[in-house]
Amino acid sequence: MTKLRQAGDYHMPIVDRGSRPGTVLRIILLAIVLTGSAVAFVIFKNQLENEIVLGILGVLAMVGIFFLVSSVIGFIEVMPQSRPDELARAFLDGHQDGTLITDRKGRIIYANAAYGALTGATKATEIQSLETILSRNREATEAIYRLTNGLHERKPGHEEFRLLKPLSSAGGANGSGAHWFRLKARVLPLEDGDRHPLYIWQISDITSERDDQERFFKELQNAIDYLDHAPAGFFSAGKKGEIFYVNATLADWLGLDLTKFQPGSMTIADLVAGEGLALVQSVQAEPGLKKTKTLDLDLRKANGQSFAVRMVHRVSSTRDGAPGESRTIVLARSNDDESDQSASIAAMRFTRFFNNTPMAIASVDGDGRILRTNAPFLKLFSGVVSQDDMEHGALLEAVVHAPDRPQLREALEAAKDRQGDIAPIDSLHPTDETRHFRFYVNAVIDQSDQAPEEAAIVYAVEITEQKALETQMAQTQKMNAVGTLAGGIAHDFNNVLTAILLSSDHLLLSARPSDASFADLMEIKRNANRAAVLVRQLLAFSRKQTMRPTVLSMTDVVGDLRMLVDRMTGTNVRLEVDYGRDLWPVRTDLGQFEQVILNLAVNARDAMPDGGVITLRTRNLPAAEVAALNRRELPEEDYVMVEVSDQGTGIPPEILDKIFEPFFTTKEVGKGTGLGLSMVYGIIKQSGGYIYPESEVGKGTTFRILLPRYIEEAPLPGDVADAPAATLLGTKPPSKAEEPTDLTGNSAVVLLVEDEEAVRRGGKRMLETRGYTVHEAGSGVEALEIMEELHGAVDIVVSDVVMPEMDGPTLLREIRKSYPDLKFIFVSGYAEDAFAKNLPADAKFGFLPKPFSLKQLAVAVREMLDS
DSSP states (O other): OOOBOOOSSOOOOOOOGGGSHHHHHHHHHHHHHHHHHHHHHHHHHHTOOOHHHHHHHHHHHHHHHHHHHHHHHTSSOOSOOOOHHHHHHHHHHHOSSEEEEEETTOOEEEEOHHHHHHHTOOSGGGOOOHHHHTTTOHHHHHHHHHHHHHHHTTOOEEEEEEESSOSSTTOOTTOSSOEEEEEEEEEEOOTTTTTSOEEEEEEEEOHHHHHHHHHHHHHHHHHHHHHHTSSSEEEEEOTTSBEEEEOHHHHHHHTOOTTTOOTTSSBHHHHBOTTHHHHHHHOOOOTTOEEEEEEEEEEEOTTSOEEEEEEEEEEEEOTTSOEEEEEEEEEEOOOSSHHHHHHHHHHHHHHHHHHHSSSEEEEEOTTOBEEEEOHHHHHHTTTTOOHHHHHTTOBGGGGSOGGGHHHHHHHHHHHHTTOSOOOOEEEEOSSOTTOEEEEEEEEOSSOOSSOTTOOEEEEEEEOHHHHHHHHHHHHHHHHHHHHHHHHHHHHHHHHHHHHHHHHHHHHHHHOOTTSTTHHHHHHHHHHHHHHHHHHHHHHHHTTOSOOOOEEEOHHHHHHHHHHHHHHHHOSSEEEEEEOOSSOOOEEEOHHHHHHHHHHHHHHHHHTOTTOEEEEEEEEEEOGGGGGGGOOTTSOSOOEEEEEEEOOSSOOOHHHHTTTTSTTOOOSOTTSOOSOHHHHHHHHHHHTTOEEEEEEETTTEEEEEEEEEOOOOOOOOTTOOOOOOSEEEOSSSOOOTTTSOSOOOOTTOEEEEEOSOHHHHHHHHHHHHHTTOEEEEESSHHHHHHHHHHTTTOOSEEEEESSOSSSOHHHHHHHHHHHOTTOEEEEEESSOTHHHHTTSOTTOOEEEEESSOOHHHHHHHHHHHHHO
16 A cells, blocks of 8 residues: 555655755765866876965865765765655555554644555545544543543553454454454654654554453463362462462362462461471472472361371472472372272371371481481471481481480490380480480381381480479579578577677676777677678578568659669669559568669679669569560469669679579679578569579679569458468667667566577576566476476566477467467577468467567567567
8 A cells, every 4th residue: 555644734754864965065075076186187287386276286186085085985975875764654654553643633644554454544535533433432532532641741651442343344354343452652752842742653453362362361261170170189389388379179178268268378387287397398499490299298177177188299499599389289098999998098097197296206227317207307307407318318316416426326226236225315406505305216126128228216305395494493402402501500590699699788788888898799799790681691592581571562662762772873873763654562571672672783783883874674564475584484474573774794694593592602702792692582582473684794684573463352251350460579679659668577477498508598697687587498398397387477488489399389389278368479590481380370479580689689578568
């Protein structure tokens, strides 16, 4: 078909290089050269001697020569080239897509032959715009509208639409009927395009292309339908094990609802039951390759039941070794033949048992090479050995810590010789020394024909939890043993200190400050009191000190202590307090807990010689958050947590477990007794709480205290109000309002029962100086005899707790049988709780802890007599 051009005011610009001024210039220069050359030749021939003429003609000759040479090498074009507009027009005319060029208003500038053939136009006057041709089709009109708006914004675009019949009534090669078309539009780039843009429209018939696509989709749908209903299950998974496709057969086996299945919503781990996941994960391909492995395992149905299958699992790997996608065929483990079915069921049951046992199992040959394993083995030692390693002869010693491998070789040699009772081997994980394992090596006595190379079966059990419990138990037993020893020492030492204090008080009564011995007596008493403080700390550690628990608010306790702690820590240490909101109440001894906070604050100060910040933080710890602390011995209850943190030197890991032991200290001699943290530990434990240190060398230490939340219980009908059965007497100097004005005995009779002669003698002498009549007894049996001799004429009994023949609580019970209202005071180096549990709940008595001074003894007796 000939070129078509619409008659009008607009024409396609034609670029004609032959009409450019450069061509005219070439012609003029060529004329000058030829003229100059001719004249130069004539003048040369006549041998003109005029120098001026010769100079002019010489220049013209040189220019001519230069132009000729340049024309030859192509530096200057002499002949005009072909017209590019004709090439562009020829290209457009021959293009298979219908091409139409319009201006911004839609007026036609150019249409090629394919456009005319597509629309049925045979001459230029029959050419119509696309809007006119497609005006009756709504879908096509909307497509043109969208493309036109895009062109106004200089954005190219394309659309596809469907017509019920061809654009041309002739039909063309594709015949009549529905046709698909693709329409493209873009702006023609011209120098003045911003002012007068031209638009290029290209339309093509894609009916055959669409037909091919529909056939492809139908074939693909048939293939998917066949795959969905194949007699075998199938699923595909991504790089991370996320499942993208499950066929209908597998979904039916597992009870999955495919209408609710979303690609990636489940993983292989959700599909595989028991320890079979380790088998699946063990199949790994070499970089850039694929690998296929047949696995016998269980799949998990939607109802939680297991389903035994045989899987043909194929995995791929990228070139850099990263895992790729996987394709898996699932075969049901069943057979129509009855005998084969029985064998299959037996094999299925064994496989299920073998892969779901809590023990890792591996069979090895005589050289220690792994022959086969179960799923838990691959799971426990993932990253150490894999299926590929076993196929290449991996040794069992690879899963054992290096120092324990000689012991394993000896056990395997014993198994190779078919020895029995091979001792188990405890070892660490080869790459994670926090995990402990125990290996049992059993010799294969009767080798089978199926596996004649088997020499031993090795069972491995992880005992990390057991080792942790053993370590914790050993530490607890050690602390309890040390506490028992410390308590016993403290009890005996209290008797010595009591005698020293009573004797020094007796001497001070008769001494004057001007005496030469007065200063020495005061030094004796001062050092005895210092020793008493150390004894109290030992008792606190052994949890045998007397405590008076009350319900406390940690916000009030910390607030009251803030100023005191701030003064004790000095000027170069800053205290920051972070109060928790709505703290639960706790129940503990206020004075003892204050000692805990003060002791930890002083330790934090000493750990920061160059200064720093001590942070005191409180908050509630709900039971749901307890598990996050990873403390096995910590019950999941509600706690109030108190933290004391510093920015000091930190505690090395090798001594972190020893800091609570009595007399353990890292301070210089004379700067610490090593009982501070022991006392803290005992007080917290006796309060029913827990304390955990966390430290990093060079960054600081945090002590985390957990006290149980106190929940007040409603009293039952008829219960007596909570009142202490015992009264703590004489433990601190009473105030002027509380102290009895008269500490004399007024001839009151006291029965003093004490097995330590020095304490008994000192106590008797001190009470007699106060005017009391004192009868002494060395045991409970002797005290009963004295009571019988005196016919009960005793006003008060002061008795030790621990005595031979009959202890103090037994003495109290026996005396109260005959004299139920007799006043009674216990003195002991142990805590009141240590013996009060052996007394009736309604027993009334006083308590005076050892060591005590003369004044404390006098105050205790006077208060009990006056009560």
